[in-house]
Amino acid sequence: MAERFTLKVNGQAHVVEVDDPSMPLLYALRDELQLNNPRFGCGLGQCGACTVHLNGVAARSCMVPVSTAAKAEITTLAGLGTPEHPHPLQAAWIEEQVSQCAYCINGWIMTAAALLKRNPHPTDEQIKTELNSLICRCGTHGAALRAVKRASGSV
Amino acid sequence: MREEIDTFNFSRRAFLSAAGALIVTAALPENADAAFGSDRKPPLIPDQLDSYLAVERDGTVTVFYGRIDGGQGLETSIAQMVAEELDVAFPRVKMVMSDTARTVNMGGASGALGVSRSGMHLRACAAEARRLLLEGAASALNAPAESLQVSDGVIRADSGKQITYADLIGGRYFDSKVNWNGKYGNELVVSGKAKLKRPADFKIIGTSPRRKDLPLKVFAKLDMVADVKLPDMLHARMIRPTVAGAVPVAVDESSIKNIAGAQVVWIKNLLAVVAPKEWNAVRAARTLKVTWSESHPNFPGHDKLHEHIRSAPIVKTEFPVSNGAVEEGMKRAVKVISGEYEYPTQSHASTGPACGLADVKDGEATVWTSTQKPHYARDGIANLLGLPAEKVRAVWMFGTGSYGRNDQGDATADAAVLSQHLKRPVRVQYMRHEGLAWDPKGTATVNRSRAGLDASGKVIAYENVSKAFSRLNTATNEGRAAHVLAGQLLGVALEPEQSFEIPHASYTFENGRVGWEIIPPLMDRASPLRTTHLRDPYGPPILFGSESFMDEVAAATGEDPVAFRLRYLTNPRDRDAVKTAAEKYGWEARPSPRNAQKNAAVAVGRGIAFRRHFDTFIGLVAEVRVHRDTGKIEPMRYVCAHDVGLIVNPETLKHVIDRQLVYGTSRTLFEEVRFDDKMVTSVDWLTYPVLHIDSIPQSIEIHLISRPEAAPSGAAEMALGLVPAAIGNAVFDATGVRLRRVPFTPERVKAALA
Numbered sequence: 001m002a003e004r005f006t007l008k009v010n011g012q013a014h015v016v017e018v019d020d021p022s023m024p025l026l027y028a029l030r031d032e033l034q035l036n037n038p039r040f041g042c043g044l045g046q047c048g049a050c051t052v053h054l055n056g057v058a059a060r061s062c063m064v065p066v067s068t069a070a071k072a073e074i075t076t077l078a079g080l081g082t083p084e085h086p087h088p089l090q091a092a093w094i095e096e097q098v099s100q101c102a103y104c105i106n107g108w109i110m111t112a113a114a115l116l117k118r119n120p121h122p123t124d125e126q127i128k129t130e131l132n133s134l135i136c137r138c139g140t141h142g143a144a145l146r147a148v149k150r151a152s153g154s155v
Numbered sequence: 156m157r158e159e160i161d162t163f164n165f166s167r168r169a170f171l172s173a174a175g176a177l178i179v180t181a182a183l184p185e186n187a188d189a190a191f192g193s194d195r196k197p198p199l200i201p202d203q204l205d206s207y208l209a210v211e212r213d214g215t216v217t218v219f220y221g222r223i224d225g226g227q228g229l230e231t232s233i234a235q236m237v238a239e240e241l242d243v244a245f246p247r248v249k250m251v252m253s254d255t256a257r258t259v260n261m262g263g264a265s266g267a268l269g270v271s272r273s274g275m276h277l278r279a280c281a282a283e284a285r286r287l288l289l290e291g292a293a294s295a296l297n298a299p300a301e302s303l304q305v306s307d308g309v310i311r312a313d314s315g316k317q318i319t320y321a322d323l324i325g326g327r328y329f330d331s332k333v334n335w336n337g338k339y340g341n342e343l344v345v346s347g348k349a350k351l352k353r354p355a356d357f358k359i360i361g362t363s364p365r366r367k368d369l370p371l372k373v374f375a376k377l378d379m380v381a382d383v384k385l386p387d388m389l390h391a392r393m394i395r396p397t398v399a400g401a402v403p404v405a406v407d408e409s410s411i412k413n414i415a416g417a418q419v420v421w422i423k424n425l426l427a428v429v430a431p432k433e434w435n436a437v438r439a440a441r442t443l444k445v446t447w448s449e450s451h452p453n454f455p456g457h458d459k460l461h462e463h464i465r466s467a468p469i470v471k472t473e474f475p476v477s478n479g480a481v482e483e484g485m486k487r488a489v490k491v492i493s494g495e496y497e498y499p500t501q502s503h504a505s506t507g508p509a510c511g512l513a514d515v516k517d518g519e520a521t522v523w524t525s526t527q528k529p530h531y532a533r534d535g536i537a538n539l540l541g542l543p544a545e546k547v548r549a550v551w552m553f554g555t556g557s558y559g560r561n562d563q564g565d566a567t568a569d570a571a572v573l574s575q576h577l578k579r580p581v582r583v584q585y586m587r588h589e590g591l592a593w594d595p596k597g598t599a600t601v602n603r604s605r606a607g608l609d610a611s612g613k614v615i616a617y618e619n620v621s622k623a624f625s626r627l628n629t630a631t632n633e634g635r636a637a638h639v640l641a642g643q644l645l646g647v648a649l650e651p652e653q654s655f656e657i658p659h660a661s662y663t664f665e666n667g668r669v670g671w672e673i674i675p676p677l678m679d680r681a682s683p684l685r686t687t688h689l690r691d692p693y694g695p696p697i698l699f700g701s702e703s704f705m706d707e708v709a710a711a712t713g714e715d716p717v718a719f720r721l722r723y724l725t726n727p728r729d730r731d732a733v734k735t736a737a738e739k740y741g742w743e744a745r746p747s748p749r750n751a752q753k754n755a756a757v758a759v760g761r762g763i764a765f766r767r768h769f770d771t772f773i774g775l776v777a778e779v780r781v782h783r784d785t786g787k788i789e790p791m792r793y794v795c796a797h798d799v800g801l802i803v804n805p806e807t808l809k810h811v812i813d814r815q816l817v818y819g820t821s822r823t824l825f826e827e828v829r830f831d832d833k834m835v836t837s838v839d840w841l842t843y844p845v846l847h848i849d850s851i852p853q854s855i856e857i858h859l860i861s862r863p864e865a866a867p868s869g870a871a872e873m874a875l876g877l878v879p880a881a882i883g884n885a886v887f888d889a890t891g892v893r894l895r896r897v898p899f900t901p902e903r904v905k906a907a908l909a
Contacts, residue, residue: 019415019435027434036382037375041506042587043437046840049506078375086374093373097365097810100226101556102372103379103507131848135840137506138226138556139817141848142855143810 005070009033010079018066025069026050026061029076037077038106047135048107052076058114077106080113089113092151100138107134112148121152191291191323193330201259201343202335204287205328207280208237212325214308216241216248221261221343222273223253223527223551224368227814227871228807229269231366235803236274239359240281240352242305243320250367253529253551262341263528263632264557267869270803271769274867276345280333283347287331291323340530354801354863361863363806368553380525380552380563381510385580388512390433391573392440392586394426395593398833399683400450402644407444414439420573424681425644427573429581440586450833452678457829461497461896464601464622467674471625471653474670476660484616484666488607494707496700497896498600498879499827501689503562504843507555508590511567512582513574515540520547522571525554526564531632535564536571539636539645558690558818562594564633568641588838593640596828597689598624598655602700604707607666612712614723617664619657619701621693622672627652629687643681651676656693658701659767662723683835684828694768694876695822699897702764702880706747706887715744716763716884724765728772728798731860733765735796736774739858747884748891757782759791762884764877770868772798772860775816777852777881781889786905788886790820790852795874797857800865809857812874816855819878821846825898 002017007028016032024043029035029052038061041049045063052061054072061069081087086094089109099105108131115122115130122130127148136144197203209217218237224230234248241248251257261273289310293300298312305311308320319325336344354360371377396402402424411417417430417439428439455463485491512523513536520542526532526549533549540547549567557563566583574581585593600623607616628651629638636642637650655671677684709719717737724730736742740761752758761778774796780789793816802808825844829837837843883894892907 019432020438023434027432027437030382031433034384036378039379039381039507040584041508042839044587044839046587047506076375081374083370083374090373094365094369097369097806099369099372100814101506101554102226102369102377103505103555105372106375109373128848134848135506135845137504137558137818137821137845139814139819139821139846141817141846141851142813145848145851 005066007033007070007074009035009074010076016066021067022065024062025052025064025066025074028066029061035076035078039103041104041135047104048111048133049104051107051110053110053114056114056117058111077109080109087113088151089116089147092147095150096143096147098140098143098147100140104134104136108136108144112151116152124149191294192327194327195330196328197330199257199259201339201345202332204280204283204331204333204347206259207277207345208284210320210324212321214247214319214321214325216243218248218250218277219258220250220252220273220277221258221530222269223264223529225264225527225556227811228366228804230368231364231807232270232803233274233277234367235359235364236270236278237281239357240278241285243308245359245364247308255530255533255549259343260339260530261343263530265341265528265631267871267873268341269869269871270867271869272341274803276343278351279346282349282351283333284329286347286349287329288320288323292318295323360801360803361805363804366807377553380512380523380554381507381584383512383523383552383582385512385514385582388580388582389429389431389577390436391427391429391570391581391583392436393569393583393589394428394440394443394445395589396447396450398447398450399452399454400678400681401447403445404448405446410444411439411442414442419443420576422572422576423645425572425641427569429573429577452833454677454684454830454832456831457500457827460500460599461601464599464674469672470675472670472672474668475657476667476669479666481616481618481666481668485605485607487609488615489610490608490711491605492608492708492711493603493605494704495895496602496703498602498696498699499897500599500684501597501822501826502591502828502837502843503558503594503689504591504826504845505555505557505561508585508587509562509566510554510582510584511563511570512580513567513570514580515571515574516578518542518546520571521550522547522567523550523552524563524567525552525557526567526633527557527560528564528632531634532564532567535633535635535639536568539568539639539642540571540575559597559688559692560595560629560631562590565640568633568639572641572645591837591839591843592835593683595629595685595687597692598626598686598696600696602697604700604704606704606708608712612714614664614708616666618668619704620670620672621655621697621700622674623655623696624676624686625651625653625655625673626686626688626692627654628676629685631688640681649679658694658697661726661729661765661767663725664723684830691872691876694766694873695819695879698764698766698876699879699883702766702877703883703893706762706884707893710747710887713746715746717742718744720763720765729765729767732772732774732796732798733763735858735860736763736776736794739796739856740776740794742776747888749888752889756784758889760885760887760889762881762886762888764880764884766873766877768873770800770866771870771873773874773877775874775877775881777878777885779882779885779889781886781904783908786901786903786908788824788882788899788904790882791854793852793855795855795857796860797870797874798860798862799868799870800862801867802859802861803867805859808859808870811870812857813855815872815875816878817846817851819875820850820852822875823879823882823897823899824850827898
């Protein structure tokens, strides 16, 4: 039985119809709403490539049922900032030329953005603790750390 | 979409103005349009200048690059090289990468040859285009070509008259030949009549414009291959056995009947489920009941793999370096030292599980892929589907990093087979377990070294032998159906090659032998442990052994590891790389291990490793802290001296080296594919641990050695191969204990220290 949910994504409401209310939010964003930026990395909550914000808190959209997400304000990387009005992390990411393939980029920027919202001036250790559950295979971790520090105004 | 996906009938003629072509400044004589360029689009063959670049009507320049950018900045660096020779501003240059309908096969991503080969060829093409444009301008402006000045695509005569590249040829074709050596891929060479600029005249090469792709990625405006949506497309998931070698014998299609739109595709041994909605394909893959055949692969298991390698029969051996008489030298030696080093099986372990799309209909196929070698993938898919290669188009798109010949070509081939069967566009994405358990693997290796010393401590005989699975059991490209999982599951005859390699023989010994021995694969067909190129294909396994062993010999002779290396290095660029790394680190000359740390809970040490690969010369010093109680190695400081010849983009080059030293640290400290007698058991990020941000080196310093007069070499993978030996040598310096097996997990280090 198909069920309908209203998802509020990047300030816009969308109605999606799904066969399975336990379907992860990731598939609704990608398939129903064509919001490609959260990406499938593991489906296990181990890598972060699918990270979005639910009410400003970083969440792995591969683990959140669409039925749960329907109650929250959802923000994706595409809704975080624009070239004209970049989020400080987006600007810092370009300054530090962080990413290589960037398949993982949603996890890093969205997780760090949620951290900076809670704690605008985190220490190195706090940043590392927050970002330690993210996978990047290109080896951009150190550059990401520098970018988060730059964005937090501590560089 | 960033780059619109063109149709097969792409034609730049569509962009021509109604007037027929030339929109020129007043200075241009009216009959000039007949003189220069052509409206005829030459065929896409490598001896045509138009196969490599085009000047558009708006004055932008399109480069047709038959390789790819895996995220290391080649799109930017290649554009710089073309902008330099053509004398246009860098932002004007746009890149089209490895769409087989628009680019010639220049080799894909391979051997870090993007800049050194194809970049240089495209420079030659840009210089040739500039030469032709100046000829055209000379006639248009009534001035000798030598007297003309060019700046950002505007050609000026002494008279003050001027004409732009766009005026001359915008939207049209040079229709002019370049010299082509008749080869494709890495071997393709093209050149023109024009001379290349001298380094003293560079304005763009040697500067550091920022990566073109990065803002698109940061603002979520770049679609990757995983993001392509085709009308009427089906999502597919492959069904893999839980015991390697097992094939489906019965499939209960009713087990997925409650999942909307889900259906089974079963062709010979290839099994998949498809559904219009991706989540339903995932659910169907989890739910489908399959009976598999009995299979007993009898794998040795990862713990006993190196025992297996030692005792396995040798199917091929080669000694590319053999000088003097090694055995005689060993006999003359007053002391013979030997050391063995073990390197594990490693996975490409891409962040994104492989994805590919295919639309096969009416005897034609288009695939969207982020394989490293799209032209070969086109050939292999033609081979797999029984179509002529010219009826298959592969469109490359950005995707997850591949780090060698990963599984993205396999996913693309799966999609092609399913699309042909279903007569619908199909998107395949693997699940996490497939991305680790089923990608082609980097081979495990046992590296054994011997050195014979005379009474003065001089090495008079040296031997290094790597025993491993073939690096080409599965080819480095998907150019034949035999080299993709789909082909192997459909029964295509296998085409393994037996090959390994040796590193560049930089050290000179009066009697030396360096070679390799290949053993048979653990399973010959559709094996989750099939072996191929993993980034820096044979660097880490061999250099871990050979560069650790150099330190072992230095320690045995009581010599400083830097001084010891320099004794056997004669090439000035070799020596500079070693010396620069040591100097910048502040290397104190003394033998290892460092004394007076026997009882320290945390021991500090430094180690050096060196290599030359092609004409890239790298010295790496690593400083580590070893925690005796836990066995944890903390990388504190890396100092890397890097000589790549001509440097195109220094900042991007530093980033490339920085990121790969972190990646190399992951390979050294964490990565090992685990398997039991039946199957790979590394199926997620818990069972295939990789480096996280808490384990990065505290500092990485990169010192670029600039040699603008030397040809540019590659940089995309060479530094990472030094990390295992540099860390291993640092641990020895700290503790006096030699680590002989990668990865250096805390358990192993603790056991070694006990």
